[in-house]
Amino acid sequence: MDDPESLDILFADVGAARDQHRSPFKFLDAYGVGDRSLFFGRDNEIRDLYARFYRSRVLLVYGESGTGKTSLIECGLRSEIPAEEALFVTVRTAQDPFEAVRRALQRVLGNALERDLDALLRAVIEQKNKILVLVFDQFEEFFLFQPASVRQAFARTVQGWLEQEGNCRLVIGLREEYLARASELEPYWPGLFHNRLWIRHLARSDAEAAIVGPCEVCGVALEQGLVPHILTDLSGGGSEVELPIFQVVFDSLYRKALLETPEHPRLTLDAYRELGQIQTILGRFLEERVQSYGEGSELARQILKALVTAEGTRQFGNRQNIAIRARQFGPELSDAQVDESLQRLIGDRLVREDPDQHWYELRHDALARQIRQWMSGLEQDLVDLRQTLENRLLEYQRHGRLLETDLLATLPPFENRLALRGELAELVEFSKRRARQHKRLRFLAVATVFTVVMAFGVFSFVQWQEAKRQKVQAEANFRRANEAVDHFFTQVSESTLLNQRGSEPLRRQLLEKALNFYQDLANQRAEDPQMRAELAAATFRTAKIRNLLGDHRQAEAAYRQAIADFAVLARDHPEIPEHQSYLARSYNNLGLLLGDGGDAAAARTAYQNALDLLERLARDHPEVPAYQSRRALSEHNLGILLSDGGDAAGARAAYQNALDLQERLVRNHPGVPEYQNNLAMSYSSLGVLLSDSGDAAAARVAYQKALDLRERLARDHPEVVEYQHKLAMSYNNLGLLLNESGDAKAARAAYQKALDLQEGLTRDHPEVPEYRSYLAESYNNLGILLGGRGGDSAEARVPILKAAGIFARLTREFPQQVAYRAGWARAEGNLAWIELIARQPREAIASASRGLEADPQQLWIRINLAHGYLFDNHTAQALAIYTENKDKKLPEGKTFAEAVLSDFKVFRARGLQHRDMARIERLLREISDHGHDGSS
Known part of the structure; x- marks a missing residue:
């Protein structure tokens, strides 16, 4: 390991070597579709990508830098999709994203016709007669280099393509630390996060295949x-x-x-x-290559630094702007010096050139991270400031917004090194001219600078520069950490497995880790509006986690703090709709929390506050459908609150408001499954309300509309398991309604459809206990149907036995889960009734005993136990239960004695008699004619 051979020798004669032999390795280049024979070790990821490609029109591929996302898309995925089926067009969005898409599509058509971008996209789809797959590679550049206005406009344009062009799809490659930033696109590209694949570094076994396989081929x-x-x-x-x-x-x-x-x-x-x-091999190689340039080494360093962002990632540049950026790292360079240095860097495989546009960039972010370590603190500030100005230039060109006085005030110490030219220099000059028109601001600015310079002198001014640099770096670190924890929280809170019963200890542990971070953030204070917004958002997420953890009192306090913080932000910055949106979300979530806690009046006020905000947002920003969708969800939540409080008319009105909004969303955005799913939910809730109100006909219409929507969702999106689950729930709800309406045949058909779906879900996803629980409920409901109104008790016994067996297994697996234990008790109690009707009193006693063991508080099961003792001629035991509990109330309002007397009428109607029934009837008081069928 001593005196290692210079790495220069190892990388020499690159061109000659490639002419003679095909290299089994790619250095820092990505694999392309022509490299499939060399691409080993990623078979599992390729299969996952292929499956997800057909699940949705948007596929998000994310992972750390250096995990091979581009290679997986460009080589792995593209090699699996037949060329005659799909046309892949890769676009980088570091520059103008609209122009980047235009150039890429014009290359496909082989002409340079100037035409509307939408028309150009349609022409490609029609002429090629294929699915057009837009690959947004290195999509973190979109957030790094595009201002908010450009991002919003581009997102809205792409939304139109996805909704109107049936043969247009997106594949997005994104560094995982920017995943939280991508959430701003979800209102435009709904479902963005539903079809995603996390790419990790190569496992050792896969890395071995990635070595041995290519070597064997070559x-x-x-x-x-x-x-x-x-x-x-x-x-x-x-x-x-x-x-x-x-x-x-x-x-x-x-x-x-x-x-x-x-x-x-x-x-x-x-x-x-x-x-x-x-x-350290990469850093040593980079250093040795630069040192080998002799007198040109510092020039090469300038150019390499000009190709790195403030975040330590690579960025594009042409000869002109590379020369301009390089000026901030050293002396001014001539065109010949830039050309010569770039060609040497390309020859050494450190830089690559786009032959069409003559843009240059580093070959990999791994190089960018090494180069950023060369920069001093001042140089990093210069890169950050130039990047901010370039972003603001794009915003100025689109919306005419000049630079704020705060930003202008930071420029003087850096302007000589920034060496602003052309449009950037003009933007700064225009902004300064506008600022000078405000005499008062100018006076304050001059006074401030004079005070600083005279009071602290040159030494203090340098210290101020360093403090500013540290503040900028600290805020950047804060945002990176915040985004990472946002991603972590999203994964934990939305995980299907972690949301299942039995996973609570792990889920709680993970959520508490996120909670500690957000609490620390929320306890900070900041003057900068953006930082204040970040801290308010941290408080909002703290509340969400508190609620998920069951800490409802602290969750309420956190939501109220978030409301106070966002109210101030919304008041001070009404031009930023996100503040009002967060405020509305906070009110909505507070309403859910208060409603669950029994404070209906306060919950209603919270919902109304949310609705007022969302109504204004939807009116002022009709181009953002997410505001209308959230308004509809708040109306739906209000409907549930009012329904639970007995205000059927108010609930129905709220549901209708939600339905009106959601119908319009589905009509205007037919390609967004989330909107269809929410519409189905509102119809289902309305159906429950109408059923409880006794309007069975209207309830059936509402249930059918929910069913139609969910059948379409399940058919069009078979990869989304939740749609199948909700479809089964709709069939189960319809079965209950039809059974209560006396249409046993239709009810049985509905239950059977629910069971078919739930059997498949349970078979395909045994790791999700919730699916087994709903399957058991459907079996239980079918059994009640088959055993009721003179039905066949033998036939009814089969599904109820299945329900009892499933719930018993769930109870053993998850002994702390009350819902599973209650389900087991319910199934056993219903089975006891079926055994009584079948004249099997001993089996009835056994079933009722198991039910009471599972849940001793179920009085109706105790009634069935007493009936079992009576018909098994253990009259004393039966009489003891009857008389001991006779005055107790059942949930539906009857006394125990009234329910017993009602059951005796059913027994007589079924031909069941016992010699002591009349004597027991005389002993029980408060006889009532209201019926009780023994089942629940």
């Missing part, structure tokens, strides 16, 4: 023991390997082997040991 020999030895070093004893270092190491070994034995290259352990410290 005829490269591997010394025994080399691969596991290197993978142990690369993984640091862990289970994953970082791809950039992996590729650099093996590309280095291959080049060395090619120099020594070009006809039969062999990678050896000795050659590996000569490389030196592996984890």
